[in-house]
Amino acid sequence: MSSRIPARWDLEVDVVAVGSGLGSITAALAAHDGGKRVVILDKAPRLGGLCAYGGGEVFVPNSRYMAKIGKQDSDEAARRYFAFLSGGFNEPGLTEKLLATYREAVEYTADQAGVRWEAVDGLDDYYYPDAPGSATGRYLAVEPFDGSQLGDWQSKTWASSPHFPPATHKEMYAWGGLANITKWDYELLGQRVAEDQRTFGPGMMGYFVKAAVVDRKIEAHVGTAVRELITDDDGRVVGVRAEKDGKDFFVRGASGVVLGVGGYDHNKKMAMMHEEAHDWNSATQPYFHGDHLVMGAEIGADTASVPTYNLAMFYGYNIPGEEHDGAPIFRSSWECGCPHAIWVNEAGERFTDESFYKDYQPRVRQWNGRTQTQDNVPPFLIFDTNYRERYPLGSFMPGMDIPEELAVKADTPRELAEKLGIDADGFEKTLARFNEGARDGRDPEFDAGHFSWSNRLAGDPSYPNPNVGVVEKPPFYGVKLSPVGVGINSHGLRTNADAQVLHVRGHAIPGLYAVGISAALLDLGNGYQSGTSNMRAITWGYVAGRHLGGR
Amino acid sequence: MAEVQHTATSTQPIESIWEFVKEIDNWAPMVTGYQEHEKQNENDSTWVLKGDLGSVTRTLKFKVHVTEWAGPERVTFELEGINELMTGKGVFSMSGAGDGDGDGLSEITPPARPGFFARLRDAIVRFFVYKVMGRHESRPPEDRQTSAEPGAVRSELRFSLEISPGGPMGPMINAMVKPALVVAAEDLARDIVARVEAEA
Ligand SMILES: Cc1cc2nc3c(=O)[nH]c(=O)nc-3n(C[C@H](O)[C@H](O)[C@H](O)COP(=O)(O)OP(=O)(O)OC[C@H]3O[C@@H](n4cnc5c(N)ncnc54)[C@H](O)[C@@H]3O)c2cc1C
Numbered sequence: 234m235s236s237r238i239p240a241r242w243d244l245e246v247d248v249v250a251v252g253s254g255l256g257s258i259t260a261a262l263a264a265h266d267g268g269k270r271v272v273i274l275d276k277a278p279r280l281g282g283l284c285a286y287g288g289g290e291v292f293v294p295n296s297r298y299m300a301k302i303g304k305q306d307s308d309e310a311a312r313r314y315f316a317f318l319s320g321g322f323n324e325p326g327l328t329e330k331l332l333a334t335y336r337e338a339v340e341y342t343a344d345q346a347g348v349r350w351e352a353v354d355g356l357d358d359y360y361y362p363d364a365p366g367s368a369t370g371r372y373l374a375v376e377p378f379d380g381s382q383l384g385d386w387q388s389k390t391w392a393s394s395p396h397f398p399p400a401t402h403k404e405m406y407a408w409g410g411l412a413n414i415t416k417w418d419y420e421l422l423g424q425r426v427a428e429d430q431r432t433f434g435p436g437m438m439g440y441f442v443k444a445a446v447v448d449r450k451i452e453a454h455v456g457t458a459v460r461e462l463i464t465d466d467d468g469r470v471v472g473v474r475a476e477k478d479g480k481d482f483f484v485r486g487a488s489g490v491v492l493g494v495g496g497y498d499h500n501k502k503m504a505m506m507h508e509e510a511h512d513w514n515s516a517t518q519p520y521f522h523g524d525h526l527v528m529g530a531e532i533g534a535d536t537a538s539v540p541t542y543n544l545a546m547f548y549g550y551n552i553p554g555e556e557h558d559g560a561p562i563f564r565s566s567w568e569c570g571c572p573h574a575i576w577v578n579e580a581g582e583r584f585t586d587e588s589f590y591k592d593y594q595p596r597v598r599q600w601n602g603r604t605q606t607q608d609n610v611p612p613f614l615i616f617d618t619n620y621r622e623r624y625p626l627g628s629f630m631p632g633m634d635i636p637e638e639l640a641v642k643a644d645t646p647r648e649l650a651e652k653l654g655i656d657a658d659g660f661e662k663t664l665a666r667f668n669e670g671a672r673d674g675r676d677p678e679f680d681a682g683h684f685s686w687s688n689r690l691a692g693d694p695s696y697p698n699p700n701v702g703v704v705e706k707p708p709f710y711g712v713k714l715s716p717v718g719v720g721i722n723s724h725g726l727r728t729n730a731d732a733q734v735l736h737v738r739g740h741a742i743p744g745l746y747a748v749g750i751s752a753a754l755l756d757l758g759n760g761y762q763s764g765t766s767n768m769r770a771i772t773w774g775y776v777a778g779r780h781l782g783g784r
Numbered sequence: 785m786a787e788v789q790h791t792a793t794s795t796q797p798i799e800s801i802w803e804f805v806k807e808i809d810n811w812a813p814m815v816t817g818y819q820e821h822e823k824q825n826e827n828d829s830t831w832v833l834k835g836d837l838g839s840v841t842r843t844l845k846f847k848v849h850v851t852e853w854a855g856p857e858r859v860t861f862e863l864e865g866i867n868e869l870m871t872g873k874g875v876f877s878m879s880g881a882g883d884g885d886g887d888g889l890s891e892i893t894p895p896a897r898p899g900f901f902a903r904l905r906d907a908i909v910r911f912f913v914y915k916v917m918g919r920h921e922s923r924p925p926e927d928r929q930t931s932a933e934p935g936a937v938r939s940e941l942r943f944s945l946e947i948s949p950g951g952p953m954g955p956m957i958n959a960m961v962k963p964a965l966v967v968a969a970e971d972l973a974r975d976i977v978a979r980v981e982a983e984a
Contacts, residue, residue, distance in 0.1 A: 286839075393838035398956060419955040427836070427960035554834070554843025554867075562840055628842075630951045633869060 238463060242472065242485040243287045244493040246270040246452075249473050249486035250493065252498050254282025256749025259338070259443045259774025260732075260781070262346055263713060267782015269488055271410045271451050272473055276363055276458035276494075277520040278389070278558070280446070281438035282350035282749075283720045284496050284695030284767060286518060289437035290353070290402075291373045291771065292764030294341050298352035304370035307331070313366030314358060318760025322539055327756040329480055330776070335768055338775035339373070341382055347439070348446035349376040353402040359762040369685075375401050378439035380429030383447060386428065390442050395555075396516060397433040399425040410774050412624055412693035413570045417632060437767075439464040457482060462490060462528045462745065470532070472746035488781050489744035491616050492734070494776065496722030496750045497523030499560065507543050507724040509598070511610065514551065517720040521561035521727050525726055534745070535727040535737045537753035542595040544723050544761055548576075548612055548714040552627045553638045563717040565628055566614055569593075570691025572702025573620035575667060576714075578609045581650055581660030583667065585609075586679040588687035588700035591762070592743060613653055618706040623693070626712070642712045649709045668705055674698035721766055724752035732777035746777040785960040789944040792973040796980050798878045798939040802856030805876050805941075805978050814975040816968035819843070826850070830866070836964045837957065844868055868952030876940045943973040 237568065242613040247269040254564075261271045273280070294311035319328065342348040353372040361367040377399075380387050399422055400408070404514045425432070431439045444661035454477060461474040463483070472485040496706060497503040498515035499521040505513050515521070526536060544764035547565030555562050568574050576587045585593040595775045597609045622631055628633045635642070643649035647662050670677045674697035681702035682688060692699025726734045726747040734740035734752075749770035756773075757765055794801060797799040810828060811931050812821045819832040827850040834841050852860040856878055863872035945965060951955035 391839055393960075394839065395840040398953075415952040417952075419953050423955035423957075424952075426956060427962070438963075556841045557839055603969075630869065630953070633951070636867065731805040 238471070239467065239474070239483040242483045244272060244452075244616055245485040246272045246484070247486060247488040248272075248489045248778075249274065249484050249587055251473065251491060252282055252493035252495065252749070253277075253280040253442070253453065254284040254493055254495060254749050255438075255770035256751070256774040257282075258438075258445050258491065259342065259771050260491040260567050260746065260778040262441075262492075263341070263450065263778025264488075264781045265445075265451055265778075266345060267784060268714065269782055271630065272484060272486075273445065273451060273453040274457045274459055274473070274484065275453070275455050276524075277518060278455050279391050279454060280386065280389060280442045280443060280453060280591060282393045283517050283521070284770065285434045286394045286396060286516070286617045287434035287719075287767070288762040288763065289374050289432070289434040289767070290356070290395060291339065291350070291437075291654055292371055292762065293768055294368065294371045295335060295336060296339065296350075296352065296371070296373065296581070298350055298373055302330075302352045302354045304352065304366050304368070306371065310368060314368070315366075315757070315760065316362060317360070317364045317366065318762060319758030320543070320760065321758065323758030323760070324755040325731055327728070328758070331756040331769060331772055332487075334776060335772045336346060338772045339542075339768070341775060342441070342444075342771060344402075344534075346441065346450070348440040348444070349374055349511040350374070353486070355406055356689065357404065359589075359684065359686045361685060372402075374433070375437045375440060377401065377425070378431045378437070379445075380431055380563050380711070382443050383439065386446050386453075388443060388548070390428060390439065391428070391435055391518075392431060394434050395557065396564065398422050399430060399432045401432050405694050406689065409694060410689060410734060411691055412699070414625060432612075433522055433646060452765070453480075457511070459494070459524065459528070460531055462497055464532055468532070468742065469740045470742060480773055486744070487686075489750060491746040491774075491777050491781070492525045492528070492726065492751045492768070493747070493749040494525050494751050495521045496720050496725070497521055497526065498718040498720050498722065501660050504718060504722070507722065508544070508546060511607075512645040512716055513718060514549075514561070514563040514715050515718045515720065516547070516549070516563050516565055517641040517718070519558055521720055526724065529726050529734060529745075529747075532617075532742065532745075533736050533738070534742060535565050535735045535739075536724055536729040536761055537755055538724045539757070541752045542598050543591070543759045544594065544688070544721055546594055547717045547719060548593075548597065549717040550639060550712055550714060552629075554670040563715065565717045565719065566712070566714055567691045568616065568620075568624065568626060568701055570687055571616075571620065571624050572696050572698075573623075574614060575663075575704055576612045576617040577615055577655060577660060577663055578612060579655050580608065580657070582663050583679060585684065586676070586681045586687075588681045588691055589684050600615055608615060613655060614712040614714055615649070615704060616710050616716035618708055619704075621703060621710065626710075627768045633711065642678050643711075644707050646709055649711050653711045653713065659740050664704055667764075668703045669700050671703045676701050681734060720762060721750060721754075723754070727751045727755070728773070730776075731780045732773045733780070746781070748773040748777050785946060785948045786958050786965055787944070787946045788962070788965045788969040789942065790966075790969040790973040790975040791940055791942040793937045794939045794941065794977045795936040796984050799977070800980050800984060801878045801939055804957060804976060805878070805982075806853065806855055811972065811976050811979075813973055814979070816964070816971050821928050835961070835968075837960050842868070844870075846870065857949060862945070863947070866921050869954070870947060871950065872941070872945065872947040874945040879940045879942075880938065886948075894914050940952060941973050941977055943969050945969055
């Protein structure tokens, strides 16, 4: 056993919540409300975790908020939908507990922690209406959060996300969706920035952080990386060794430690190995190194995984010179969901419905056993001047030059193919075939635009098929894409229905809990869809916090 | 449009400040987020800076064209973004002690003193900027003035900058860059004066 009890603890509490995403913060709240003294430690310089960089969508079937917007649902329908999503790769006991608890957990955050949820009208389940039990209106998001409520913590939280402007879902839809982003009301959004009114993930985490550090006065330390779990002679986790200001910082958690440190997107080696990819980049802040797996391994914690090919691994790019906290930030390419844009592989061929990432993720990774290659890696994003006149590429608005390091430009498809190093004959044939259907808003080959989720999220509602439009107007553009993680990884610590981490010998490790992405996604199985990650983080955080509080 | 201004007072005469300011190479590295600059001629240069925009850091390339060298009192210049839609203008105004007002130096109207909230926001972003630039300490509270001992003041350097982000997102970007500009203006005016004093 590598751990050692220090001669002196720097801080003694009952519960150490490691990380400040939804999982850890909810555990901290529930443990505090169960009478425990809690401390929150985060490696990053700000509180809120990756949750504060995300869309803040929380998938909660049959909630009271759905009823408020007049939508019908049932637990039975939800059960069928989760069974469909899981693809049989889930662990039934964990799924049962998740389904039995998520509503209670989310209502707790509203009633006891003041989180102002509302149902997003018109946002459908990914597979609606095809999948059994699917519905519309199950997504929750928060009302705008006023950052000044955070007092001294205002500057030590993630006030904005590079991935989402400070609009609400309702506004985003009313303004024509992401495809229409150039025509959004930027006067209003400028005002939101100036007044620190937060929406999406930053808004959601504003409420959670306020409930913890302002309302409950839970002690929190940023810039404090937990490096080691400390166990007693019986193998019970009784605290942590963290590093703060370059020095050891020993914190005792007499009742236990909750690991909610997210995944390993910024541990390239670990990510490439576990996600079976030749390269790895990330849309997340640079604080996710798989520390839970390392610290867990040191005390015999078991790990588990769900299939890699169906997780949220996107493809995208880095805008030259764009960084966060010193690391390049990658953006997932939602452009491929807009009309006048497609993906091709090196053979110049399309291989997927680009508008639906659940379709492209497994296909892009497809292994060709005859040639020992991944034929669709790397994918290339292709668009034409129809696209450029209407939609941005990242932060490059229509009318702006796109730097050559990012996008190659050419007057003909053949020239573009040559510049990108893809097969020109294949590419010309692909365009001809695609354009034939696209002229009538159809995609006979891959059925792009089939899902209403894609229509709403990335499509242009002014088109007959919001996700399809011809690619024919010169000049043409091409971007070579790279894999981009969004922090939702396939491997995590194996946990039980009380959110306790299991030892490789099968028993629960006393005093150790894992929540959020740090806990393997066996509750969902093969079924990630947007909002399920935040929902399970809240739920397992709630379960862990209550278990620690003796309930 | 985001406008900022910072005034720093100095114990050195106006001529010493002018001697320093008139040579771009002297103070270019003091600009917040400075990466590099290249002079094409006396009036034209291109610059690369790293600047914060919300939670990300962007690399900004832009052209500077000096429209007036009116030493020892004034240098005015214009900016134009190369990789971002942005235009702007700025002035370094130098004055002797006591004649700071009514000298016609400020072609840019000084912005009204912002309310508490705006100051708070500035302080927040100041934290971010220093983090990005590797300066982990935050500076003393913001007062838009950096002062030498009252009796010793012999001159004043005022730096004013006005930036207009273009494109559809302009109004939002505007709100995002403003707090970083406040810090940048303060740093530049203060650091120039500090260097002139140190070299005196
Ligand atoms: C662009 C984008 C959009 C997204 N949108 C959504 C969405 O709409 N809905 C959804 O459900 N999911 C979404 N996600 C995913 C979602 O954000 C994550 O699944 C979620 O953040 C997981 O939360 P968590 O509890 O695991 O903790 P996280 O939010 O990942 O936070 C973990 C924290 O632990 C800290 N940490 C790491 N190591 C240590 C250490 N050793 N010591 C101390 N602290 C440490 C980190 O700094 C971080 O603050 C999105 C992700 C991205 C990138």
